[in-house]
Amino acid sequence: MTFFLIVTLNGLTLAALYFLAASGFTLIFGLMRTVNMAHGALLLLGGYVGFEVARATGVWPLGILGGGLAAAFGGALIQFGILGRFQGDELRQTLASIAISIIMADLMLWYWGGITYQVALPDALAGGFKLPLLGVGYASIRLVLIAFAVVVGITLWLIIAKTRLGAIIRAGVDDREMLRALGFDVAKIFIIVFALGGLLAGMAGVVAASALSIAPGTDLQFLLSSLVVVIVGGMGSVGGAALGALLIGLAEQYGLAYAPTYGVVFTFAIMVFVLAVRPQGLLGRSET
Amino acid sequence: MFTKLKTITMTSALALSAFAAPASAEDIKIGVISILEGAFAALGQDGIRGVELAIAEAGGEVAGNDIEIIVMSSDASPDSAVNAARKLIEQDGVDLIVGPLSGSEGLALRDLSKSFPAVTFLNGSSAAQDTTLRDSSDNFFRFGGDGAQWMVGVGSYAHDDLGYEKVAVVAEDYSFPYTQVLGFMTEFCAAGGTVPEKFWTPIGAKDYSSIVYSIPSDVDAVFVALGGADAVNFLTQYNQAGGTKPIIGGSITIDQSILDSEGPFKQQLIGAPAGTPTVSDYDGAEWKAFSASYTEHFPDGFTAPSIFAHHYYMSAHAAILALEEVEGDLSGDQAAFRAALTDLEFVTPTGGTMRLDENRNGIVDNFVTEVFEREDGTLGNRVVKVVRDVDQSLGQDPATFLAQGSVSRDNPSCP
Numbered sequence: 274m275t276f277f278l279i280v281t282l283n284g285l286t287l288a289a290l291y292f293l294a295a296s297g298f299t300l301i302f303g304l305m306r307t308v309n310m311a312h313g314a315l316l317l318l319g320g321y322v323g324f325e326v327a328r329a330t331g332v333w334p335l336g337i338l339g340g341g342l343a344a345a346f347g348g349a350l351i352q353f354g355i356l357g358r359f360q361g362d363e364l365r366q367t368l369a370s371i372a373i374s375i376i377m378a379d380l381m382l383w384y385w386g387g388i389t390y391q392v393a394l395p396d397a398l399a400g401g402f403k404l405p406l407l408g409v410g411y412a413s414i415r416l417v418l419i420a421f422a423v424v425v426g427i428t429l430w431l432i433i434a435k436t437r438l439g440a441i442i443r444a445g446v447d448d449r450e451m452l453r454a455l456g457f458d459v460a461k462i463f464i465i466v467f468a469l470g471g472l473l474a475g476m477a478g479v480v481a482a483s484a485l486s487i488a489p490g491t492d493l494q495f496l497l498s499s500l501v502v503v504i505v506g507g508m509g510s511v512g513g514a515a516l517g518a519l520l521i522g523l524a525e526q527y528g529l530a531y532a533p534t535y536g537v538v539f540t541f542a543i544m545v546f547v548l549a550v551r552p553q554g555l556l557g558r559s560e561t
Numbered sequence: 562m563f564t565k566l567k568t569i570t571m572t573s574a575l576a577l578s579a580f581a582a583p584a585s586a587e588d589i590k591i592g593v594i595s596i597l598e599g600a601f602a603a604l605g606q607d608g609i610r611g612v613e614l615a616i617a618e619a620g621g622e623v624a625g626n627d628i629e630i631i632v633m634s635s636d637a638s639p640d641s642a643v644n645a646a647r648k649l650i651e652q653d654g655v656d657l658i659v660g661p662l663s664g665s666e667g668l669a670l671r672d673l674s675k676s677f678p679a680v681t682f683l684n685g686s687s688a689a690q691d692t693t694l695r696d697s698s699d700n701f702f703r704f705g706g707d708g709a710q711w712m713v714g715v716g717s718y719a720h721d722d723l724g725y726e727k728v729a730v731v732a733e734d735y736s737f738p739y740t741q742v743l744g745f746m747t748e749f750c751a752a753g754g755t756v757p758e759k760f761w762t763p764i765g766a767k768d769y770s771s772i773v774y775s776i777p778s779d780v781d782a783v784f785v786a787l788g789g790a791d792a793v794n795f796l797t798q799y800n801q802a803g804g805t806k807p808i809i810g811g812s813i814t815i816d817q818s819i820l821d822s823e824g825p826f827k828q829q830l831i832g833a834p835a836g837t838p839t840v841s842d843y844d845g846a847e848w849k850a851f852s853a854s855y856t857e858h859f860p861d862g863f864t865a866p867s868i869f870a871h872h873y874y875m876s877a878h879a880a881i882l883a884l885e886e887v888e889g890d891l892s893g894d895q896a897a898f899r900a901a902l903t904d905l906e907f908v909t910p911t912g913g914t915m916r917l918d919e920n921r922n923g924i925v926d927n928f929v930t931e932v933f934e935r936e937d938g939t940l941g942n943r944v945v946k947v948v949r950d951v952d953q954s955l956g957q958d959p960a961t962f963l964a965q966g967s968v969s970r971d972n973p974s975c976p
Contacts, residue, residue: 276774283770387602389790389822391797399801409774410803485767486797488790489602494767530771533761534734534970 275409280530281523286415288522289422290481294495295502295514296429297348297473303509304445304466306363310370311351312474313496314377319344319475320482320491321381324390333395333483340479341472347377348471352464360460374492382489392483414484421480425473429511442466446509501540505547507557516555588627589889591616591880592649594642594660594670595685595873597634601789604813604869605634605662608685610859611866611873612659617858619881624888628881635661637764639669646673650680656891657681659876662869664689664708664737674701679894681902683880686872688812689736690743690968693922694953700895702902704879704915705872706838706925706951708740709747709968711812713955714929714948715836716748719809723834725781727755728809731772731795732786734761739968741786741811744836747955750975757976762787769795773802786811792819797826810835815932816868820940827940830932834945838872840928841865842941843911851910864939871910875923879905879915913949920953927951 298312323340327333351373359365393399394414402413433439441462444452453459481487481495498521503509506517521540528536547555593612596605609632616628631653633645642661649655658680661670667687674682675698684692684703688711693703719725728749732738738761746756757780760772772795776783783806787795792814808830813819815835820827841852842865851874855866866874883901890897902917909915913926926949930942954962966972 279774280771283768283774286770287768382598382602387597387604387606389603389793389819391793391822391826403803412770412798412801414801415770481767486790486793489598490765490790491767494765526768526771529762529766529768530775533763533772537763 276530279409279411280526282411283415283530284523284526285519286418286484286522287526288518288520289419290477290484291498291502291522292422292515292518293425293473293477293480295499295506295518296425296511297470297477298499299503299506299509299511299514300429300442300473301466301470302503304442305360305463307356307370308363308367309351309356309467309470310367310496311374311377312470312499313492313494314374314381315344315347315351315471316474316478316481316495317381317487317489317492318347318377318478319471320392320478320487321385321390323475323479324392324482324487327392327479333392333398336392336483337476337479341476344475344478345468345472348474349464349468351471352467356467357460357463360463374496378489378492387489389486389488390482391486392479394483412484418480418484425476426511426515429473433511438465501544504544504554507554510554510556510558513554513556588629589623589657589884589891590653590655591628591630591877592646592653592655592658592660593630593632593685593873594635594645594649594658594662594666595632595869596637596662597632598636601637601662604789604816604867607863607867608660608662608869608873610855610862611870611875612877614855614858614870615874615877615881618854618878619885623881623884626884626889631655635663635666637663637666639665642666643669643673646670646682650677655680656895657683657880659683659873659880660685661687663687663735664692664740665735667692667703668736671696671698671701674698681880681895681899683876683902684872685876686869687737688740690740690953691736693920694963695967697920697922700899702876702879702917702921703923704875704917705923706927707922707953708737708812709744709955710925710927710951710953711838712741712744712836713748713927713951714946715809715834716745716750716754717752718834718929718946719745719782720749720752720754723782723807725754725807725809727757727777727780728782728784729776729780729806730756730759730784730786731769731776732759732761732784732811733764733788733791734970735764736968738786738811739970741836742784743968743973744955745784745786745809745811746973746975750973755975756784759970761970762791764791766791767794769798770802773799773804776804776806780806782807782809784809784811785814788813788816789819793822793826796829800826800829808833810932812837813868815930815942820932820942821863830940831934833932835930835932835942837868837928837930837942838911838925839866839868840911840930840942840944841867842935842943843928844944845912847908847912848910865941866910875909875915879907882907918952922953924950924952 319340322343326339327336506513
C-alpha cells in the first residue's frame with residue numbers, strides 16, 4: 274500500500290513537470306494553431322541558462338527566473354524573426370520550427386557540450402523529507418515541484434480568465450479575424466503569447482534540471498511528452514494540459530513500477546485510445 | 562529551354578562526379594561511428610578523440626599513405642549504426658570502420674560486416690558478449706573486452722572484502738548491461754552472494770523514483786549499471802529519497818565523464834567500487850604517458866581519457882600498427898592486413914599485452930576501482946585491484962562457459 278501511494282505521488286510530481294512543459298505549448302497552439310516544434314529546444318535552453326544563473330548567483334529562484342526569461346526572449350525572437358513571416362501558413366511554420374529546434378539543439382551541444390547538468394538546490398530543498406503516515410523519505414524538490422505547478426496553473430488561469438490580455442487571447446482563440454478587425458495588433462499579441470509560452474518552457478526546463486537533470490536529448494523527450502499530453506488533453510486547452518499531464522504522468526510511473534519492460538506502452542495506449550474515441554482530446558473542442 | 566535543362570543536368574553530373582572522385586589512391590579512409598547525440602553524446606565525443614589521438618600520434622599517415630577519418634553519428638539504436646556504416650561504406654568508400662559505441666549497435670555491425678567482406682570492422686567500445694562469442698564474423702575485430710570481462714574482480718571484492726551478501730541490481734534494458742550483470746554475478750554468486758531482484762529500466766528514462774522505492778530494504782548494496790544521464794538521474798533520485806545503501810558501479814556508471822558532470826549527486830559516490838578496463842587516475846607509466854598525450858591534444862576534453870577514448874584509441878592504434886606492418890597494403894580484400902591484425906600484440910595504455918583470442922576478441926586487463934576525492938575537490942577513480950589477462954570465458958573452460966547460454970534479463974540468476 275505504501276508503495277502504491279509512493280508511486281502515485283511520483284506520478285503526480287512527474288505530471289506536474291509535464292504540465293509545466295505542456296502548458297506553454299498548448300497556449301501557443303490554442304491561439305495561433307502553430308505546432309511549435311522548437312518548444313523542447315526552448316525548454317532545454319531555459320534549463321542551461323537557469324543552471325548558469327543559479328551557479329553564478331547561488332540563488333535557485335533566480336535561476337528559474339533567468340531560465341524562464343531567456344526562453345521567453347528566445348520564443349519572442351522565433352515568432353518575431355521567423356514564424357511571424359509565415360503567419361496563417363501553419364504547415365510551413367511547423368516545418369520551420371522543426372528546423373529551428375535542430376539548429377538550437379546543435380548550438381547548445383556546441384556551447385554546453387554533451388555532459389549532464391543538474392542545478393544545485395538550496396540546502397532546504399536538497400535532501401529528503403520524511404513523509405507523515407507513510408514513514409518513508411521523499412525528495413523535497415518533488416513536493417515543491419507539485420506546488421510550483423499548481424501555482425503556475427492557477428496564475429495562468431487567472432491571466433487567461435481575468436485579465437485584458439487573457440480576454441484578448443481568448444478572443445483570438447475563438448475568432449482571429451474578428452480580433453484583427455477590431456483593431457488589435459495581432460502580430461504583437463502573437464509575440465507576447467510566444468514569449469509567455471517560452472517563459473513557461475524555460476521555467477519547466479530549470480525545474481527539470483533541478484529535480485531530474487538535463488542533457489542533449491532532453492529537448493526531444495519533453496517535446497514528445499508535451500505532444501502526447503496535449504493530444505490526450507486537447508490542443509489549446511490549459512485544463513486539458515493539466516488532465517493530460519496527470520494521466521500520462523501516472524501511467525508512466527505505474528508502468529515503471531509494476532511493468533518496467535512494457536511501461537512505455539501504457540502512455541501510448543492512452544494516446545491511441547483518446548485519438549480513436551475523442552480525436553479532439555479529452556477537453557478539446559472539435560474544429561468546426 | 563531544352564538546352565538549359567541539359568546544361569543543368571551536365572553541371573550536376575559534373576558536380577556529383579567531383580564529389581565521388583576518390584581522394585588520392587594512396588589515402589586510407591577510416592570511418593568512425595560514435596554516438597554524438599542524446600544521453601551518450603559526451604561519451605561518444607570522447608570516443609572520437611581516441612581515434613584522433615591514435616592518428617595524431619602516428620603523424621596522420623602510415624607508410625606514406627595519408628589517413629583520412631570520416632565521422633558518423635549513431636543514436637545507440639542498432640539501425641542507426643547500420644545506416645551510419647552503410648553510408649560510410651557505400652558513399653564514402655571507407656576501408657575500415659572503427660566503432661560503434663554501444664552494445665546492441667555492435668551486434669548489428671557484426672551482422673552487417675558479413676555482407677561487406679572487403680571492409681574491416683574494428684569495434685569501438687561496444688561490449689555485448691555475443692558480438693564475438695557466438696556467431697562471430699571474420700572481418701569484425703574487438704581490441705577490447707566485453708561487458709562481463711569489464712566486471713571481473715568486482716563480484717569477489719564485493720563479497721569477500723566488503724562483506725556484501727545480498728545485492729539488488731538496477732540496469733538498463735539492453736545487451737551491454739545484461740553482460741555487465743553477468744560479469745558481476747558470475748563471481749558474486751560463486752562466492753556465495755545472492756541477487757534477490759533485478760530492475761531493468763528503459764534507456765533514457767528520466768524518472769527512476771518508482772524503482773528507487775521498489776529496492777528491497779534488506780539488501781546490502783545496489784549494483785547500478787546505467788550510463789550517462791541515466792546514472793546521474795538514478796543516483797540523484799536515490800539520494801533525494803533518502804537511499805543509504807552503498808552503490809556498486811558498472812563500467813560506465815562511474816566513468817570519468819560521470820565524475821566530471823555537474824551536480825550535487827556526486828558526493829554519495831565516494832568509496833563506491835566498480836569494475837572497469839579504464840581508470841583515469843591509474844599510475845602505471847604507460848597510462849601516465851597516454852593520459853598526458855590526451856590532455857596535450859585535447860585541452861578541452863575530460864580531465865583524463867574516458868573508457869571510450871581508451872577503447873576507440875586501442876582499435877585505431879591496432880589498425881595503424883597492422884597497417885604499418887603491411888605498409889598500407891589493403892589489396893586482396895585486406896587479407897594481409899587482417900592476418901597482421903590477428904597476430905598483433907602490443908602494450909596497452911594500461912600496461913598489459915593486448916592480443917586476440919580465436920574469435921578476434923581481446924584478452925585484456927581489468928581493474929577494480931573505488932571513487933575518491935582529489936585534493937582539488939574533483940572526483941577520480943583509484944585502483945583497488947588489477948586483474949591481468951582476462952579472457953572472454955572469465956577464466957572458465959570455454960565450453961562450459963558457452964553452455965550456460967546467452968545472457969538475458971533472467972540469465973544468470975541466483976535469488
